[in-house]
Amino acid sequence: MLDIVEQERKKAERRLASTGIRVLVCAGTGCVANGSLEVIKKFEEFGLNVEKLPEHKDFTTVKTGCHGFCEKGVLVVIPDLDVTYVKVKKEDVEEIVRKHIYGGEVVERLLYVDPKTNKHIFRNEDIEFYSKQTRTSLCNCGNINPEELDEALCVGGYEALARVLEEQTPEEVIKTITDSGLRGRGGGGFPTGRKWQFTAMAQNDKKYVVCNGDEGDPGAFMDRSIMEGDPHKLIEGMAIAAYAIGADEGYIYVRAEYPMAIKRLRIAIKEAEERGYLGENILGSNMNFTIHIKEGAGAFVCGEETALLASIEGERGMPRPKPPFPANKGLFGKPTLINNVETFANVPLIIKNGAQWFRSFGTEKSAGTKTFALTGEVNNTGLIEVPMGTTLREIIFEIGGGIRNGKKFKAAQIGGPSGGCLTEEHLDLPMDYDSLIQAGAMVGSGGLVVMNEDTCIVEVARFFMHFTQVESCGKCVPCREGTKNMLAILEKIVRGKATMEDLDLLEELAHAVKDGSLCGLGKTAPNPVLSTLKYFRDEYIAHIRDKKCPAGVCSALKTIQIQEDLCKGCSKCARQCPVGAISGQIKSPYKIDQSKCIKCGVCVDTCPFKAIKEV
Amino acid sequence: MSTQTNESLDLSKVDSIVKDYGYKRQNLIAILQKVQENFRYLPEDALTRIAVQMKLSPATVYGVATFYSQFSLDPKGKYEMKICDGTACHVRGSIPVLNAIKSHLKLEDGQKTTADKMFTIETVSCLGACGLAPVVVINDKVYPQMTPDAIGVVLDTLMKEEA
């Protein structure tokens, strides 16, 4: 079987080599939004229509998945000169072709400019955003065309599958995964090898492998990038898992919000089936494994594994109590292995490079790398992959290029609505599963939102609580009623209507919801509140006792004042005020009736003399 | 019990969709998605038809349809706008964009579809385009880094096209 893959790979390499210089244009969701499809079209037209001298090299435009640096899209990578172009527009294509491809010269004006040194940077790996990363599970994203199996083969795709089918017993595969120390990348960090073992041990003639691609954390898009950029790696990982546990059918559950991921997965599955890497008698090994795609329909809770199973079965996505665990009684009542996208994507790498290789990254108890979606108030936002144990400081100030507009770092929310806040005191904490739990946060699926001094932490907690409250499935009482009442209290706080008793009640309720809820959504929903209460209690108290929002965000706690010395009495503000709260006499200072003011801020924007301020 | 429906619906379309999916319970969500694609919403009669064809109770089908936020039991506008209010977008000002859209389209609080059935707005939790925050998606086209002014221009252009 290995020889089949080897032959196919060589064939693919020959075919791809014959197509000339590769122009990799990112066609991830982010770049598509920035117009990458037009850029690709332009490149292709150029290749067809423009007169080309014999000495000019051929080139092929390759639609790739996400490079991660979405903010700088459209990204174009041309490996022959090892150059990355950023913010490429369709108007720039002609210059790239004429100057770079035909002329062999770099188009400097399209290079990334380092914000610290103001210098042009040529190579991807010299851009600080990339240079500090360790991209393993994302290694192919952005470098291959995800819609062609040949491209995956050229970077070693399906080699690991062939190897286990030819050389290893299922027990050996599970042992490798166990030895590698891989833990679930979707949230809790349960040891993957053990999960496989439980499912392998369950006695049943039918078993399933399910991939959880319902990445719903607001601010996270790691799984989307893998599904869009390297779908074959995911398929291979699932097939290896199926072999290890003895399953012949699999499902990938993808959020409906990810149409491109769904499309590319469908293409990949179809081609893999046609070429014998999936389906019946895989690579002549007698192993059968088919994969179906199930589209979600907009319910965050379906990221919880038992809710996800209910949803695949066509039901309301309401979690079921565990035990029974899916490993014994899962999809359609059969033993089922559920891992998330990133977990499966790590599997072929571990098989190929060995458990020790994987352990060479990360920390003792959290081996390997982890992808994060770095967003918020940092200079470089995007998708990153770093070894477990990397510090927050490295991520924010090196990869992220620091806080935008020279502002001060305040906190980072990690793990989305299930996670918690990290503060300045955690900047040098090596981040792994256990240290984050200790700090009251969690890796979660890897959303990392950076906040600056202008962020009101209570408002952030309210935002997350609003999210979980809306996304609660409504089944168990602590989550359904508890999050609702937690939100109500938080709303009272940001409106300045809460008492200190409310704060105590909020905390008591948070613990009850955490302890008493049925599923992971409810059990983790209070985390943002508990962690902000732990680190920013003062800010809560300021809202409650002093009726002040220290960050100046909560509009109900703002007052808008006219500075008499600056006001020229032009009456413009009074005319703009939607509620008639401003009055006065022309040419003398105006006044705001605070009882009428709704703090909309129109007057602040209107005043030509900057005499009106929010305090 | 076939009350509602002011327009006559071609339910044979529903029948063929259900048939394509083999009348299987596990395909209920996919069936609802297809039916919604067809009618742009889920009319009551279509849901009941699905129930009858699949030997489920209408309450069960209704329960599934009302659980997932993707489904709408009211007719949707020609342009479906999703305003992302995920963390990244929220932090970077999605709410002012949403308010600008509401006032531009003269939508009252709680109203989701314009009277002329041209626009439907909906906030969603995360579209996974956080690097481009705040984003608005209109019929699957992503509009990155929106501001209240920029979305106004986008809406004006769409309205002009329709006029």
Place this chain on the structure above:
Amino acid sequence: MANNMETQKKTLFVDGCEVEFTNEKNLLQVIRKAGIEVPTFCYRPDLSQYGACRMCVVEVEGRGIQSSCTMPPEPGLKVHVNTERTRRIRKMVVELLLANHDRECTTCERSGDCELQFWANKLGIKHVRFGKKRESQYLPVDDTNPSIVRNPNKCILCGACVRACNEIQGLGIIDFANRGSKTVVAPAYNKHLGDVDCIFCGQCVAVCPVGALTIKSDVQNVWDEIVNPKKQVVCQIAPAVRVALGEAFGLEAGENSIGLIIAALKKIGFDKVFDTNFAADLTIMEEATEFVTRFKEGKNLPIFTSCCPAWVRFLENHHPDMLNHLSTCRSPQQMFGSLVKDVITKEEGISRDELVSVSIMPCTAKKAECKREEFYVDKNPDVDYVLTTHELISMIKEAGIDFNKLEPQSADSPYGLFTGAGTIFGASGGVAEAAARTAYEVVTGKKLEDVDIKAMRGANTFKSIELDLEGTKVKVVVVNTIKEAEEVLQKIKSGELECHILEVMACPGGCIGGGGQPISCSAPEKKLKRAAGLYDDDAHQKYRKSHDNPAIQELYKKWLEKPNSHKAHELLHTHYKNRFETSYKNV
């Protein structure tokens, strides 16, 4: 080896005490066996596990906090029921539920036997710290259904009703809709419960822990009639009532308290108290005769029993093509009503309006049945009001009657005399057994010595019995629950199942498990005891076959001529309506 395993004692530890367990389905049952009353709202032993209310949480060493209703017992587990954390969770759950609850407890139908009220009290919740629901957030109360009132403001979303309707009846008339804090239990499209294909069986009411689903009460209407001097008020008592009503007054389930019930009814002010068992005997006369005729002609077989109005309604909604199988016999309640209004008015020379006929039933669907237009004569119903067992209990309590101190009384004649065949109508299989006793003698002309047909008894939802009537084989199928009935119907339609008689009762175990009975959802063994009480009553009767009932013989002689006569048809038979057009299936 296997034997060894079974005999080996399995134990676990509950709050430090070693407790033995055998085949308990979950930890909760083991804990209760150990004498600790763990609170629950969503747990119902006869329904699937749900695990949502979180009241039964316990701490299990090494496993953290678990809902004990969903966790299987394992040897050696160390379970702690009342820890700081579990107590806090329970109290918080109750407080949260109360915050979202219509707390007009004093005027609630369920006040006094509401589980939420009970636990709020037990757990010492003295204060609800969360904001109260605003008036504008209240949803309208739905009283459009003839039998059931739905008050969503009292619903705690335990889902027991949803599971009952699905798992017992296979109907799914109500289900969860929406998500999160907007979740409600509602009929499809949030329609009224009166506008959907509900069959009024009341099983949803019987499992509701609070006042969200209640029986539509006729108590006040009946009081009004009783105090009206111009009205003569008579009543009939259905078989299953006598073995259940006493539970509300401390009697054992199954203990026959018919004498006390009659005494109570007299105290309340009913002018005459009769026994539906009499009408059950009459039903057998008519139905057995009808069956024998059909059997001889080979027409419209199998014959379906028609005593259960929920079953009849179900057929009318969803299987109109099979209505010809239904016996044309009215149910005992309606036979009784028609007879009473016809005979008593004539005998006493009063108008129908002046005679009020009330029936005491274990059943909520009977309230809908008596309103069917076929059962009206000159715009006056044969049965004016149906009181469920539950409602009669509240009347007895309201009247301040010390039930256990009553002197037992007998029913009024002539419609108080009944046979053992009539009394077993209240249990699944009873109608078929009673019919068989009579049919045997009609067909064979011989006297049946051993009247007990034990194969027809018991709580199984499906029973199939072949009777040998001296060479003539008659196949009888007995089912309870509509879910089971639907399966049997499909098999009959496909030819997979053949039979001559199909007895269907919609409620689990038959009328003894009716939706109007005292609530027994947390003690399923009560249903078995009630059935045993009926069979015991049967065994002690002087007459065990309906046609031996002297009052029945007298009735035919005086008024009805013979079974299936013209007059009998007029008073005792009915017709059915194809309701498919108004059912949801007609889309």
